[in-house]
Amino acid sequence: xxxxxxxxxxxxxxxxxxxxxxxxxxxxxxxxxxxxxxxxxxxxxxxxxxxxxxxxxxxxxxxxxxxxxxxxxxxxxxxxxxxxxxxxxxxxxxxxxxxxxxxxxxxxxxxxxxxxxxxxxxxxxxxxxxxxxxxxxxxxxxxxxxxxxxxxxxxxxxxxxxxxxxxxxxxxxxxxxxxxxxxxxxxxxxxxxxxxxxxxxxxxxxxxxxxxxxxxxxxxxxxxxxxxxxxxxxxxxxxxxxxxxxxxxxxxxxxxxxxxxxxxxxxxxxxxxxxxxxxxxxxxxxxxxxxxxxxxxxxxxxxxxxxxxxxxxxxxx
Numbered sequence: 001x002x003x004x005x006x007x008x009x010x011x012x013x014x015x016x017x018x019x020x021x022x023x024x025x026x027x028x029x030x031x032x033x034x035x036x037x038x039x040x041x042x043x044x045x046x047x048x049x050x051x052x053x054x055x056x057x058x059x060x061x062x063x064x065x066x067x068x069x070x071x072x073x074x075x076x077x078x079x080x081x082x083x084x085x086x087x088x089x090x091x092x093x094x095x096x097x098x099x100x101x102x103x104x105x106x107x108x109x110x111x112x113x114x115x116x117x118x119x120x121x122x123x124x125x126x127x128x129x130x131x132x133x134x135x136x137x138x139x140x141x142x143x144x145x146x147x148x149x150x151x152x153x154x155x156x157x158x159x160x161x162x163x164x165x166x167x168x169x170x171x172x173x174x175x176x177x178x179x180x181x182x183x184x185x186x187x188x189x190x191x192x193x194x195x196x197x198x199x200x201x202x203x204x205x206x207x208x209x210x211x212x213x214x215x216x217x218x219x220x221x222x223x224x225x226x227x228x229x230x231x232x233x234x235x236x237x238x239x240x241x242x243x244x245x246x247x248x249x250x251x252x253x254x255x256x257x258x259x260x261x262x263x264x265x266x267x268x269x270x271x272x273x274x275x276x277x278x279x280x281x282x283x284x285x286x287x288x289x290x291x292x293x294x295x296x297x298x299x300x301x302x303x304x305x306x307x308x309x310x311x312x313x314x315x316x317x
Contacts, residue, residue, distance in 0.1 A: 001089040001297045001315075004053040006046035009298035009305075012056075019092050022068030027097050029080060032109035033291065034060040034088040035117060036300045036313040038233050044301065056297075057088030057315075061103060061113040071097045079103040081112040081272075083120075089297055091317040098265060101272040106280035114312040115150070115286045119275040120258060121230065122150035126158060129256045130204045130226050134159030138204040139195060139220050142233060143180060144171035144310045147208055149287055152178035157283060163195055163202060165217075167307065174287070174310045192219035204228060211235040223249030230256055233307070287311030 003011040022028050040056045042048045061081035064074055074080075080100040087093060103112045125147075126132050132155050140155065142148045143164030155162045156179025164180035166172055172183040184194040195202060201222035207213050208231030215238075218227060227245075229237055245251040262268045278284035289311040292300040300313050 001294055002053050002055045003044055006044060006050075006052070009044070009301040011044065012298045012301065014295050015055075019090075019094065022066055022071075022094060024069045025071060025097055026068040026094050027064050027071060027074055027100065028066035029060070029062040029082075029093050029095050029100075030065045031060055031062040031088065031091055031093055031317050033062075033113035034090075034294075034315045035083075035113050036297075036304055036315060037117070038231065038304070041301055041305060055087035055089055057090070058086060059083035059113065059117050060088035060093060061109045061116070062093070063109070064100075065092070068097075073097075074100060079105070079109060079112075081109075081116050083117045089294060089315060091294065101269065104276055104280055107276050110288070110291070110314065110316070111279060111286045112276070113314060114146075114288050115275060115279055115284070116272065118146040118312065119150050119279070119284065119286075120262075120271050121147050122154050123271055123275055124256060124258055124261055125151055125206055125228060125230060126154040126160075128261055129228055129230075129254060132158040132160040132204070136160040136204065137163070137199055137202045138206060139163045139165060139202045139217065140175075140180070140206045141165045141186065141213060141217060142167070142208050142231075143175040143178065143183075145208065145233070146312045147231065148206075149174060149178045149311060150284060151206060152180050153284055154278075155179065156181075161199070163198060165191065171310060178285075186213070186216060189216070191216045195220040201225070206230065208232075209234040210237040212238045214238065214240055218244070218248050218251065221249065221251055224251070225249065226252040226254065228254055228256065289313050291316050293317075 064078040162180045163182045164175035165186045210232030211234035289309040291314040
């Protein structure tokens with residue numbers, strides 16, 4: 001799938017072409033599934049400037065079928081996943097060998113595509129950005145989304161009290177199933193009052209929505225609490241006056257990126273292995289909202305844009 005101009009989902013069209021042989025350091029992977037992410041929507045819509053034509057998609061999983069010169073440690077038949085590599089909306093993908101992550105036999109390739117980026121992000125947020133423990137209380141915004149649902153599970157596993165914020169009552173069940181002790185709704189102006197009624201405030205707010213959510217969510221924090229902005233599903237975050245953080249209780253604001261925490265190949269491999277191990281032993285439950293055929297990528301984009309999804313959206317050949 002590709003688009004030759006930016007615009008609504010309809011600009012995504014099927015396209016057939018011959019994949020070139022893998023160059024030095026590359027492999028060809030037969031795709032099992034590609035993840036659909038908010039960044040794909042931004043690239044397609046025109047929110048981001050990108051080279052045209054473009055095959056979207058930054059993550060996927062599959063089986064190695066061909067190997068380029070100079071590649072070692074990878075063999076045909078290996079089960080792999082990757083992220084941060086363009087053009088995964090395809091039946092076969094060219095992937096640099098040093099970006100491949102091995103998928104253990106205990107984890108299905110479809111699950112691997114569904115959990116890799118969002119699972120690593122949730123793991124980063126719960127383990128490294130703020131080390132949650134039994135004395136922690138956290139508020140997870142968009143708790144029924146891909147990262148949010150996994151983050152609720154990992155936070156609960158760490159012993160933290162999890163308050164899940166969802167956009168509507170239909171998503172409350174999913175949040176509770178992910179380990180949330182309490183569920184509240186946002187968008188009605190009562191978020192802080194609801195949270196403070198429950199426990200007087202939280203230590204951490206995890207915000208994957210952006211836009212103007214800080215106005216409602218910052219007051220949920222206790223003094224010296226942390227506001228963790230990790231996504232912008234609702235749009236670019238509104239600029240925040242640093243004096244607001246002081247007035248609200250000497251709060252901390254951070255906008256973490258996997259690339260800055262896992263800045264070596266070894267670190268990426270470690271975190272991916274940790275996430276896959278949690279899936280393999282059943283600790284981390286992968287939730288796929290829907291899998292669409294590649295040629296229905298436009299429908300997949302519409303579903304994600306609707307913000308009615310619960311879990312991950314995938315494309316499969």
